[in-house]
Amino acid sequence: MAMGLSIREKLSGEIFRFLNRDFVDAVMSACALIAYADKKVRISERYQIDKIISNDPTLTQFDPEAAGDRLDDALEDLKANGEVGKARLQAKVAKLRGHPKRTRTLLRAAYLIITADGEIAEAEEIEFVNLCVLLDQDATKVWQELKRQG
Numbered sequence: 316m317a318m319g320l321s322i323r324e325k326l327s328g329e330i331f332r333f334l335n336r337d338f339v340d341a342v343m344s345a346c347a348l349i350a351y352a353d354k355k356v357r358i359s360e361r362y363q364i365d366k367i368i369s370n371d372p373t374l375t376q377f378d379p380e381a382a383g384d385r386l387d388d389a390l391e392d393l394k395a396n397g398e399v400g401k402a403r404l405q406a407k408v409a410k411l412r413g414h415p416k417r418t419r420t421l422l423r424a425a426y427l428i429i430t431a432d433g434e435i436a437e438a439e440e441i442e443f444v445n446l447c448v449l450l451d452q453d454a455t456k457v458w459q460e461l462k463r464q465g
Contacts, residue, residue: 322423322464326367329420339382341411343368344404345421345446347389349428352442356390363431367424409449418450426461 330342346367350360364386369379392400411417425446429439447454 322427322461325464326420326423326427329416329423330367337407337410338417340385340407341417342421342424343382343385344389344407345425346386346428347393348401348404348408348446349425349439349442351390351393352438353436354438357432359432360428363428367427405445405449408446412450418452422446422450422452422457423461426458430465 346364350356350364365383368382368386389404392403394400396403408421411421422443425443429435429443443458444454447457
């Protein structure tokens, strides 16, 4: 990718290359885990997720409604099943372990959701660290890089 692209532009390009069921399931699971980390999904978070899956021109290759449905299912699993639902979503995320480019894309999406409302809740930061652990990534290093790219 050319130097100077925003994180959103980089995310757009990468999502296009990685559109497949496991990847979309992992990204929607991560989005749900981040958005629901503080036990509520803010409008700004949902808007950011919807923007990632619906308004991004590269996602027209994948049915945005289906991605939204996967997100809704993931959020419902968290709300209805607590830690059991969380474990299921984490397992979907963990499938990307060992796939550096896909991992990077997933963590970019998570970062955009966390920063969507201008407030970074401690629960969201903890969930970001948990995602990094699942994906064998250094959370501090990843966060600093994403913040720098912002």
